[in-house]
Amino acid sequence: MAVAELVWDMDGTLLDSTAVVPAAFVRAVARLGGQPVSPAQAVAAYPVGTPEAILAHLVGRPLGPHETDVYYQELHGAEVAPYPGIVETLAALRERGRAVAVFTGASTRGARMLLDAAGLTVDVLIGGDHVRRPKPAGDGVLLAAERLKVAPGAVAYIGDSPLDLRAAAAAGSVGAAAAWGHLYDAQEPADYALARPEAALGLLR
Template identity: 50%
Template sequence: MVHAGQRVDAIVFDMDGTLIESHSVVPAAYRAAVLGGGGRPLTDAEVIAGYPLGPPGALLTHLLGRPATDRDLEGYHTHLATLAGQVTVYPGVSELLGRLAGAMPVALFTGASRRAAEILLDRVGLLGHFAVVVGGDEVARPKPDPAGVDLACELLGVAPRRAAYVGDSPLDLRAARDSGALAVAAAWGHQYDPAAPADVTADIPADLLALTA
């Protein structure tokens, strides 16, 4: 649980599994892009297993068995945009982001590409809440490396030790802790593991308001 007195100066959010539920849409877009690039049919599980490899370029290279081209990436983003209407926002997230407006700067760092993040966030009406959006294609190493959290904080003008990074997966929490940010576990997310070390746990999005108190 987040307690009053743990105030931070900024909050950085993960996207998938923290703000939005896109667990069926993203693998479907990858599967379609791989088929369009001449690859073999894949299962969702095969796509998801490659997520730790990094942003779309790295994952498509793995799934295709050859270097991904700009055309492959364009195909992935096109399929993602087509399917984005199926994405849902976790209950309470929109209300939380609205209440954070004006209270502190808010950023997003996701392992997805910046373009993918903007496609999905725009479709569900959340994009305008973020002063900064950092994609996994804008840093050299994927989570749990803290580079993305560090960059988001730098762009906000806030030291990581004065920020919180909110995510549902163990990789999110490791990235937060290695950056020096407050590692906040989003217990509503589909990759949440209660055994993964976190500084605090938020059971529902509204719990994060305690960080502004």
Template identity: 70%
Template sequence: MTVKELVWDMDGTLLDTTPVVPAALARAVRALGGPGVDADDIVAEYWRGTPEVIMEHLVGRPLMVTETEVYYRELEGAEGAPYPGVVDVFAALRAQGRALAVFTGASSRAAGMLLRSAGLHVDVLIGGDHVSRPKPAPDGVLLAAKELGIDPVDIAYVGDSPLDLRAAVGAGSRGAAAAWGHLYDQAERADVVLSGSSAGT
């Protein structure tokens, strides 16, 4: 199987958002009358999907659209720093004429805000709001393949979380583990492990 295109996870893979996203979500939850939660509590709920889904779970009730805006106001101006090597890798891929594609469990709106703040421009952005099932379901990887116009078997999905790697398996794609990410688990099977402290190694 030849890899023709890469699809990237965002949080913990392209961007170190651990200082900003959990804090913004925690503040939003408190503002909406939910319990006090910390970064670990928030990260433990990432598997649920979009920020809206996570907030509803933690607040304990359905939220109106106007209420979910609280999170985006908290996120406004936040910067998710690219991991070392990411900018260079993106530049090299762009120079080769390769597409830059991202599938993230975050909403496409939040992802767009964070990627722009980091100076990363992508051709395809699939957010958790674009699919009916969150990772580890393969829906986002399959949708990315469709948007890229290639077969899923020709994709490698790069992500730090076991859920990312399982999504790749479900799509019939290759799974590339981003070992620098905060959710990397060496016990999770991957087709290749991108090791070291940067995306360029």
């Protein structure tokens, strides 16, 4: 089936948030009295799910809503930028009449904070709080296809992490590796490996 719509991961794919997101977790854990964690430990916890779930995992105990707010307080005001070529690629998508769609494991709240900080607007945003199962389950990709009104097989999900590519496969969608992202692993199976964002436009038929 031809690719009709692109769906993007956010962290490490649209946004170079390599430093700011783990740093926010590190500071939040310290404020909440948890054992010190490193940025690498925060990144390793990403598969746990939403920021709320990651933070509780890192702190080592259940957290109340006012405690999970600490992460967002630390994330507020973060300076984050799109990767080179992203702004132009998203503009080209819209010129073709395609939606700019994002599925991220981050919460919708956190995603909006980072996208706003980077000056990006999206048409469809699905956060980790919109799905029951986090990546590598395909739930978020399936929901994106539903909202875009296309079959899952007509979606290409673009992400830097192996979890992104596994989520695409689980949904029956095309998996495109964002080779510019910080979690890119050339050994992870993908339908396509994209060297730069604008290459994604070539997936559309």
